[in-house]
Each structure stands twice: as structure tokens, then as C-alpha cells.
Amino acid sequence: MKRGDRIKKKTPFWTELWRNKLLYLLAVPALLYTFVFSYMAMPFMVIAFEKFNYKTGIFSPFSGLDNFVYFFKSSWAWTITRNTVVINFLFLIAGTIFSVALAILLNEIKIKRFVKVSQSTMLFPYFISWVIVSYMLQGVLGTENGLINNLIAQAGGQRVSFYSLPQYWYLILLILNIWKYAGYNAIIYLAVITGLDEGLYEAAYIDGASRMKRIYYITIPLLVPTICILTLMSIGRIFYGDFGMFYAIIRDNGSLMPIAEVIDTYVYRTFKNTGNPSLSMAIGMYQSVIGFILVFVSNRIVKRFFPEGALF
Amino acid sequence: MDNTPAVRNRIDYGLADKIQQVFIYSFVAAFSLACLLPFILVIIVSLTAEKSITINGYSFFPKEWSTYAYELMFSPRSSVPRAYYVTTLATVTGTIAATLITFCAGYTLANKQCRYRNGMSLYFYITMVFSAGLVPWYMISKGIGAYDNIWALIVPSLMFSPFNMFLVRNFIHGIPDELSESARIDGAGEIKTAFSIYLPLCLPVIATVALFYAIGYWNNYFNAVMLVNDKDYYSLQMFLFKIQSEITQMSKMAQGAMRSNPPKESYKMATSVVTMGPIILLYPFLQKYFVKGMVVGAVKG
Numbered sequence: 001m002k003r004g005d006r007i008k009k010k011t012p013f014w015t016e017l018w019r020n021k022l023l024y025l026l027a028v029p030a031l032l033y034t035f036v037f038s039y040m041a042m043p044f045m046v047i048a049f050e051k052f053n054y055k056t057g058i059f060s061p062f063s064g065l066d067n068f069v070y071f072f073k074s075s076w077a078w079t080i081t082r083n084t085v086v087i088n089f090l091f092l093i094a095g096t097i098f099s100v101a102l103a104i105l106l107n108e109i110k111i112k113r114f115v116k117v118s119q120s121t122m123l124f125p126y127f128i129s130w131v132i133v134s135y136m137l138q139g140v141l142g143t144e145n146g147l148i149n150n151l152i153a154q155a156g157g158q159r160v161s162f163y164s165l166p167q168y169w170y171l172i173l174l175i176l177n178i179w180k181y182a183g184y185n186a187i188i189y190l191a192v193i194t195g196l197d198e199g200l201y202e203a204a205y206i207d208g209a210s211r212m213k214r215i216y217y218i219t220i221p222l223l224v225p226t227i228c229i230l231t232l233m234s235i236g237r238i239f240y241g242d243f244g245m246f247y248a249i250i251r252d253n254g255s256l257m258p259i260a261e262v263i264d265t266y267v268y269r270t271f272k273n274t275g276n277p278s279l280s281m282a283i284g285m286y287q288s289v290i291g292f293i294l295v296f297v298s299n300r301i302v303k304r305f306f307p308e309g310a311l312f
Numbered sequence: 313m314d315n316t317p318a319v320r321n322r323i324d325y326g327l328a329d330k331i332q333q334v335f336i337y338s339f340v341a342a343f344s345l346a347c348l349l350p351f352i353l354v355i356i357v358s359l360t361a362e363k364s365i366t367i368n369g370y371s372f373f374p375k376e377w378s379t380y381a382y383e384l385m386f387s388p389r390s391s392v393p394r395a396y397y398v399t400t401l402a403t404v405t406g407t408i409a410a411t412l413i414t415f416c417a418g419y420t421l422a423n424k425q426c427r428y429r430n431g432m433s434l435y436f437y438i439t440m441v442f443s444a445g446l447v448p449w450y451m452i453s454k455g456i457g458a459y460d461n462i463w464a465l466i467v468p469s470l471m472f473s474p475f476n477m478f479l480v481r482n483f484i485h486g487i488p489d490e491l492s493e494s495a496r497i498d499g500a501g502e503i504k505t506a507f508s509i510y511l512p513l514c515l516p517v518i519a520t521v522a523l524f525y526a527i528g529y530w531n532n533y534f535n536a537v538m539l540v541n542d543k544d545y546y547s548l549q550m551f552l553f554k555i556q557s558e559i560t561q562m563s564k565m566a567q568g569a570m571r572s573n574p575p576k577e578s579y580k581m582a583t584s585v586v587t588m589g590p591i592i593l594l595y596p597f598l599q600k601y602f603v604k605g606m607v608v609g610a611v612k613g
Binding site for chain 1: 328329332333336337339340341343344345346347348350351353354357365366368369370371412413414416417419420421423425426427428432435436438439441442443444445446447448449450451452456468469471472474477501502503506527530531532533534537538549552553577580581584587588591595598599602
């Protein structure tokens with residue numbers, strides 16, 4: 001084994017490629033695709049420091065940090081950063097608590113059929129596109145014919161126009177996020193719980209531990225590493241808003257933007273509406289760089305405390 | 313003897329436990345219902361007469377039923393069949409291509425013969441943590457010709473995901489090395505080993521990955537929003553997203569032919585139902601492999 005290793009190490013680059021040419025050939029499509037869409041994209045980032053002109057393209061005249069200065073001077077810089085971070089943070093904390101609780105409750109249910117049926121229904125929203133979810137939401141919250149407003153009207157109250165009142169929307173978005181992803185996440189946590197040592201529970205039964213005690217002293221402590229890993233991983237993504245969600249739900253609704261405009265939708269809007277790719281690129285770069293730092297740091301933390309959970 | 317599960321049933325935890333049990337069952341049932349009811353609402357509204365919606369709003373118990381929205385959707389003037397065709401084409405082609413690309417790369421990365429596999433993993437990994445953003449993506453997609461045609465719905469973003477590749481790689485890591493060694497000794501070439509020995513063994517993970525891709529394609533509207541202006545290449549989700557303007561246009565074109573006002577709400581919901589259709593049909597299958605794949609992906613990392 002050792003000898004073989006040493007011989008292999010001596011083979012030059014091209015010899016190694018030639019020897020395993022078919023094997024490397026198999027990876028070529030993926031390598032090429034990644035090269036085109038990820039590595040070739042990186043040089044385009046200089047656009048952020050230029051005054052973009054469609055004729056000269058990537059070689060447009062430099063304008064230094066003008067685009068960044070312009071962006072950070074506008075009130076949007078703070079608004080979209082706050083919205084992205086606050087909303088993702090809410091999703092993360094409340095979403096995790098809800099999913100873990102759901103998984104624990106599912107684990108306590110002894111009727112197999114009940115578990116199976118409820119799992120199937122919970123997973124359903126996960127497969128549905130945000131566009132359809134946005135119409136469901138209109139059906140529930142719509143001012144003229146939504147379910148909630150119908151109830152309010154029947155009770156003799158005043159119809160609430162949710163789509164022009166930003167104060168409700170952190171909560172509404174949170175509920176949507178939980179509705180769509182909690183079932184999925186609960187199944188992951190449930191898989192971890194099912195994989196725990198049965199012996200611990202048997203012992204607890206025999207010692208007469210109540211349900212709450214079993215959850216509190218066995219299930220939760222054993223789940224903590226998984227929760228920590230998944231949470232830290234998501235913290236790395238906290239600077240990225242879910243474009244598919246926000247653009248489908250909020251669309252171009254100006255009155256909700258102070259609360260629900262996130263970096264991703266703002267980058268898109270800047271690009272489409274101002275026709276200024278440089279400004280949009282500058283904002284995108286701000287997101288990429290901070291996002292990368294967050295991913296890097298959170299992964300380091302995972303590696304430090306849970307070596308088996310780290311990505312690199 | 314006391315260790316048997318039967319012992320559990322003999323222990324009586326009393327009233328508190330019963331109450332907890334009631335709470336657990338009702339909580340889980342309530343959440344499941346909350347997940348299910350919106351779908352039922354969509355289906356019912358799609359079958360409600362528009363007049364009934366205008367007067368009473370959305371309701372689980374409509375006063376008057378109607379299939380007019382569906383008739384309209386499949387009338388000759390409708391763009392739904394075209395959008396359906398475009399989306400199905402993109403989904404099928406894209407999923408097959410993406411799954412193949414992913415399996416091949418995953419196989420190479422898992423193969424101990426390949427000396428640069430760690431370097432290649434890093435090459436893919438970097439793209440997972442750092443992305444250049446929207447503007448370069450748009451310019452490159454346009455530059456390679458994926459703009460205003462079917463390729464715009466197939467190629468950009470969706471055709472390869474390193475995450476799925478690592479899923480495949482990890483799965484292959486679980487298969488004993490002796491297998492590829494014995495195949496080599498028996499004289500099977502690299503390609504043959506990959507496709508006739510490893511591919512069948514990887515079917516569970518391939519099914520999962522293919523489903524990830526298929527759902528990604530079917531539910532994607534971002535590519536269409538960014539790269540498609542030509543209505544002929546609107547995907548189903550994009551069409552659904554823009555349905556408001558579509559209805560207004562249809563009512564203009566078909567004035568007089570309409571029985572009444574255009575059935576705006578029910579039409580929207582009927583299109584949603586049709587869009588969800590394949591997912592509902594494939595659901596049992598989807599669920600089986602999704603749960604498996606999720607567990608592989610999340611727990612093994």
C-alpha cells in the first residue's frame with residue numbers, strides 16, 4: 001500500500017490524466033458547467049467598479065467605489081440588510097423550534113398509520129412552488145374575498161387590507177416559512193431521533209420516567225449536536241433571501257417593501273428597473289462577500305465543535 | 313423479561329399522560345390539516361362559479377359550482393397547453409441531463425483511482441459558498457445563447473448542483489471498493505464499470521437526485537422571469553405568475569364570446585391545480601425517495 005502510494009505520487013500530472021482519461025472524462029461536463037456558470041462569472045464582478053456601458057461591456061471605464069458609495073448612502077442599504085437578516089433569523093429560530101417540537105411529538109405517537117398520514121400531509125407544501133403558495137395566501141388574506149376577511153365581515157367587522165399593512169408581514173412570512181418547511185425539517189429530525197439508542201428509552205421506561213422527563217433528559221440533549229450543526233449551517237446563509245419566496249409573495253407591492261424587500265429582490269429590481277448593472281453588481285458583491293465570510297466562519301465553528309458535521 | 317416492550321403498557325402514568333397524549337395528537341393533526349386545507353381550498357375555488365366568488369368570496373362550501381375555468385383553460389385560445397408543453401419538455405430533458413452529469417461527476421469523485429479527486433471536490437465546493445451574483449449570471453446565460461428560447465429554461469442554474477453530486481459521491485463511498493477492483497480484474501473498462509455496475513447500485517440515490525432536479529425544474533420561475541420575454545417560452549409557473557395580465561388580454565380578445573366576466577379567480581386556481589397536477593400524481597413516489605434522500609443527505613452530510 002505504502003509503496004503503491006509512493007509510485008503514484010511520482011507520476012506527473014499529464015501521465016495521471018492520460019492513465020485515467022476515461023474516468024476524468026466522466027467529470028468533464030460537470031467541471032465545464034461549473035466553470036462557465038461560477039468561475040467565468042467571477043471576472044464579471046469588476047463591473048461593480050465601473051460605469052457600465054453595454055457597448056464596451058466588461059471593459060467599461062472605471063468609476064472607483066462610486067456604485068458602493070451610492071448604494072450605502074441610500075436608505076435602502078440599511079432597510080434591505082435589516083430585512084434579510086431579521087427575517088432569516090426569525091425563520092431560523094422559530095422554524096427550528098417548531099420543527100424539533102414537531103419531530104418530538106411525532107416520535108411520541110405510537111399509532112404508525114397516524115404518523116405516516118400526517119407526515120405525508122406535512123411534506124406536501126414542500127413540493128409546491130411559491131407562485132401557487134402566493135395564490136393560496138391571497139385566498140386566505142385577500143381584502144375582497146379572502147377567508148379571514150369573509151369571517152371578519154360576517155362578524156360585522158371592518159375588512160383588513162393585509163396587502164397594504166406592512167406591520168403584519170414579518171409574522172405572515174414566518175408562518176408561511178414554517179408552513180412550507182417545518183414538515184420537511186421535522187422528518188429530518190425525526191430520522192435522527194429514530195436513530196437514537198433504544199436502550200436509553202427502555203431504561204427510562206423501567207425507571208418510570210414520565211414522557212416529559214424522557215423528552216427533556218434523553219431526546220433533547222441527544223438532538224443538540226444535530227440542531228447546532230444545522231443551525232450554524234443556516235447562519236451562513238442568513239445574508240441570502242429566498243428570491244423565489246419573496247418575489248412571488250410580495251411581487252412589486254410598494255407598501256410592503258419597507259418590511260419585506262430583501263437583498264436578492266432588491267438586486268433584481270435595481271437591475272431590471274434602473275438598467276444599471278454596475279449598481280446591481282455592487283449590491284450583489286456586498287452580499288456575496290459578507291455571505292462568504294458568514295459561511296466560512298460558521299463552518300469553522302462547526303468544525304471546531306462538531307468535526308464530523310463540517311463541510312470542509 | 314421485564315425488558316420487553318409489553319412492560320410499557322403495564323405502567324400507568326395517570327391522568328397527566330392522557331392529557332399530554334390528547335394534546336400531542338391534536339397538535340399534530342391540526343398542523344397536518346393546516347398543510348392540507350389550502351390545497352382543498354384551491355381545488356374547490358377552481359370549481360366555483362365566478363359569480364359565487366364575487367358575491368361570497370372564497371369558500372369551502374360554494375353556492376354554485378362550475379367547470380368553466382377548466383373549459384377556458386383548454387380552449388384553443390388559451391396559452392396553458394403551450395406552457396405545459398414547454399415546462400414538460402424542459403423538465404424531462406433537464407432532469408435526464410442533470411442526473412447524468414451529476415452521477416458521472418459523483419462517480420469520478422468517489423473513485424480512489426482518481427488522484428485529483430480532493431482538488432476537484434474543492435473546485436466544486438468553492439462554488440457552493442461563493443457566488444458572483446445575479447448580474448454575471450444573467451450576462452453569461454445571455455452570452456451562451458440561453459435567452460428567449462427553451463434553453464433558457466433548461467441550462468442556467470438548474471442543470472447541475474454540487475450538493476447533489478456530493479450526495480451521489482457519499483453514497484458511492486458506502487459501496488465496498490472491492491467491487492470496482494474485481495470489475496477491473498474481470499476486464500471491464502471504466503465506463504462499463506460506471507454504467508453497468510455502479511449505476512444500478514446507485515438507483516436509490518439517483519432517484520432522489522432526479523427528483524430534486526425535477527422539482528427544481530417544474531417549480532422554477534426565476535429563469536423565465538430573468539431570461540424569457542417571448543410568451544411562447546413562458547414556463548407554467550411563469551404563466552401562472554403573470555396570469556392577471558393574461559386574463560385581461562383574453563377577455564379583450566373574446567369579448568362577446570364570454571358568458572359573463574372573465575372568471576378571474578377560478579381561472580387562477582384552476583391553473584394552479586393543473587400546475588400541481590403532476591406533483592400530486594407522483595406524490596407517493598416522491599415522498600418515498602425524498603424521505604430516503606433527505607435522510608442520506610442531512611444525516612450523513
